[in-house]
Amino acid sequence: MTVRRPVTRLRPRTVLLAGLVLLAVILVAVLVGAADLGWQRVLGELWAQLTGGRSPLSEREAAIVWQLRVPRVLLAALVGAALAAAGATFQGVFRNPLADPYLLGSSAGAGMAATLVVVLAPAATGWVQPAAFAGALGGVWLSWLLGRSAGSGTATLLLAGVAVGAFLAAVQTFAQQLNTETIRQVYTWMLGGLAVSGWHEVLTALPYIALAAVVLCVSARLLDVLTLGDAEAASLGVRPGRVRMVLLAAASLATAAAVSVSGLIGFVGIVVPHLVRLLAGASYRVVLPLSLAGGAAFLVVADQVARSVLPGELPLGVVTAFTGAPFFVFVLRASRGKVS
Amino acid sequence: MTELSLRAMSAGYRGRPVVHDVSVDVPSGGWLAIVGPNGAGKSTVLKAVAGLLPATGTIRVGGHTSLSHKERARLVGYAPQDPVTPEGLTVTDYALLGRTPHLGPLARESAADLSIVDEVLARLDLRALAKRKLGTLSGGERQRAVLARVLAQRTGLLLLDEPTTGLDIGHAQATLELVDRLRGEDGTTVVSTLHDLTFAAQYAETVLLLAGGTVAAVGAAEEVLTPEALAEHYGATAGILRSPEGELVVAPTRQN
Numbered sequence: 213m214t215v216r217r218p219v220t221r222l223r224p225r226t227v228l229l230a231g232l233v234l235l236a237v238i239l240v241a242v243l244v245g246a247a248d249l250g251w252q253r254v255l256g257e258l259w260a261q262l263t264g265g266r267s268p269l270s271e272r273e274a275a276i277v278w279q280l281r282v283p284r285v286l287l288a289a290l291v292g293a294a295l296a297a298a299g300a301t302f303q304g305v306f307r308n309p310l311a312d313p314y315l316l317g318s319s320a321g322a323g324m325a326a327t328l329v330v331v332l333a334p335a336a337t338g339w340v341q342p343a344a345f346a347g348a349l350g351g352v353w354l355s356w357l358l359g360r361s362a363g364s365g366t367a368t369l370l371l372a373g374v375a376v377g378a379f380l381a382a383v384q385t386f387a388q389q390l391n392t393e394t395i396r397q398v399y400t401w402m403l404g405g406l407a408v409s410g411w412h413e414v415l416t417a418l419p420y421i422a423l424a425a426v427v428l429c430v431s432a433r434l435l436d437v438l439t440l441g442d443a444e445a446a447s448l449g450v451r452p453g454r455v456r457m458v459l460l461a462a463a464s465l466a467t468a469a470a471v472s473v474s475g476l477i478g479f480v481g482i483v484v485p486h487l488v489r490l491l492a493g494a495s496y497r498v499v500l501p502l503s504l505a506g507g508a509a510f511l512v513v514a515d516q517v518a519r520s521v522l523p524g525e526l527p528l529g530v531v532t533a534f535t536g537a538p539f540f541v542f543v544l545r546a547s548r549g550k551v552s
Numbered sequence: 553m554t555e556l557s558l559r560a561m562s563a564g565y566r567g568r569p570v571v572h573d574v575s576v577d578v579p580s581g582g583w584l585a586i587v588g589p590n591g592a593g594k595s596t597v598l599k600a601v602a603g604l605l606p607a608t609g610t611i612r613v614g615g616h617t618s619l620s621h622k623e624r625a626r627l628v629g630y631a632p633q634d635p636v637t638p639e640g641l642t643v644t645d646y647a648l649l650g651r652t653p654h655l656g657p658l659a660r661e662s663a664a665d666l667s668i669v670d671e672v673l674a675r676l677d678l679r680a681l682a683k684r685k686l687g688t689l690s691g692g693e694r695q696r697a698v699l700a701r702v703l704a705q706r707t708g709l710l711l712l713d714e715p716t717t718g719l720d721i722g723h724a725q726a727t728l729e730l731v732d733r734l735r736g737e738d739g740t741t742v743v744s745t746l747h748d749l750t751f752a753a754q755y756a757e758t759v760l761l762l763a764g765g766t767v768a769a770v771g772a773a774e775e776v777l778t779p780e781a782l783a784e785h786y787g788a789t790a791g792i793l794r795s796p797e798g799e800l801v802v803a804p805t806r807q808n
Contacts, residue, residue, distance in 0.1 A: 219642075219644055219645060219648065219666065220641075220642060220644075220645050307636075307638075430658050431658070433652075433655075433658075433660070434657070436641075436645070436649060437649055437652055439636070439638045439641075440635075440636045440638070440649065441636040443599070443604050443630075443632055444630070444632060444635065444636060446602075446603070446604050446621065447602050447603075447604060447625060447628070447629075447630035447632075448625050448649065448650070448652040448653055448705070449621045449622035449623075449624070449625030449626070449652060449653035450621070450652060451621060489640055493640070493642070493645075494638060494639075494640025494641050494645075494685075495641060495642075495645050
């Protein structure tokens with residue numbers, strides 16, 4: 213009899229299961245959309261594309277599937293994966309279960325930059341996305357600079373993030389007051405959504421998020437070491453400051469890419485990593501990869517709800533909180549006793 | 553052979569030295585207890601040797617004076633007074649983190665690393681708790697888990713900062729017996745701070761009394777722990793007794 217070592221690792225079965233769930237969720241989201249094409253017919257189209265057969269869909273209908281639905285679903289998956297993995301990383305780096313990917317001023321930075329573009333150059337809608345990306349990274353960078361100048365620990369960095377976030381949010385509010393007619397546009401962006409997404413957004417966000425995902429997953433063991441605190445990490449030969457910088461840079465890159473294409477979507481970054489911890493264990497070697505998959509699946513479902521519950525379209529950020537919070541409470545209660 | 557040698561070492565936080573001019577030698581397989589009143593700088597000495605604080609003077613570990621972070625972590629294991637034990641990690645996962653200095657930056661543990669951890673858990677009687685989360689352990693069990701992590705590091709020198717903090721007398725004794733057994737079996741050198749002077753006298757081979765950041769006395773327990781020294785440096789009135797077995801006991805006596 214072989215003794216299974218009690219080491220928390222990704223087991224092939226878990227990877228397979230997570231992959232299958234994600235694939236199933238994506239498939240359902242592609243089959244069922246706002247335009248009622250009939251799921252059997254969309255399935256026929258997918259089958260035709262795979263095998264080179266005849267599609268039951270007209271050219272216009274096929275365009276709906278391939279130019280609207282598929283990129284939107286994939287973007288939801290990308291954004292969800294990015295936010296969940298970034299959230300898990302922030303929680304580990306700050307050793308704080310309530311840390312989320314927006315902690316270091318990335319949301320305020322992105323919000324400020326997007327608002328400035330909307331207010332000052334309303335015609336340049338194409339600039340909102342790169343501005344939000346730059347704003348998110350700029351916010352984190354400012355927090356990092358400020359935190360470093362004040363000390364070396366995570367506490368000063370956290371406080372710097374709060375200060376930078378408040379400052380940038382003030383600038384954002386001020387800019388918005390300059391032109392109140394754009395409030396609706398700004399507000400819609402802030403609440404988060406994937407309404408205007410196409411392949412362009414997918415391809416813009418993909419490289420950053422993929423790079424960040426790889427960096428985070430290969431450094432997961434170092435993140436485990438970092439959760440022991442700076443002194444113990446250093447006594448194990450790890451340089452905590454350097455590891456922290458790499459991890460935060462990767463997580464912030466993923467967050468910035470996500471924010472720039474989807475606005476501010478809360479809750480994913482907090483709920484998904486905790487769900488993963490409850491179900492699979494606390495080692496980041498499990499938490500990070502499963503958060504990627506879990507965040508992707510969660511946001512695909514949330515976006516599906518966002519666009520199908522009401523005749524109009526709900527902001528995605530509202531849906532993630534509305535569905536995520538009760539689900540989280542349910543899992544917390546169900547696993548009572550397992551959580552110490 | 554001398555495992556640890558300090559010469560005129562000063563160390564502290566942000567350029568403000570807390571300890572001055574500490575010189576001491578600890579032979580391989582020896583046990584040095586650092587004692588002294590609160591704020592004397594006991595933990596500072598350990599942190600400096602572990603490379604966690606800037607220090608001047610000479611710190612020689614296993615014959616080396618200049619070591620990289622990683623090299624030092626392969627020679628020196630350090631258990632802080634108040635170790636962070638992430639409550640969701642299992643005992644095995646936690647102990648495995650002790651293998652970090654032996655791995656490449658992005659490498660995973662090999663089967664050899666896993667069997668080292670297995671063996672350490674067995675030695676510390678932690679096998680039954682291998683799958684338990686740290687948050688569910690009692691104080692004594694958690695202390696053993698921390699020891700397991702440090703032992704998995706496989707270092708010749710162990711720095712234990714108050715290893716009996718928060719433990720009752722039985723668990724404290726069991727922990728020190730365990731450290732002493734490991735020392736005997738592996739020839740590991742131990743440097744520990746201990747606030748309990750009786751334990752220090754009974755387990756350590758050499759006692760270093762630190763007061764106000766400098767070495768007040770160093771030597772065998774009966775030479776260092778005298779009623780006069782305790783009065784002078786601790787402001788304590790205490791008698792030094794012998795147990796029926798002949799072991800030193802530091803017994804506080806009421807002042808009026």
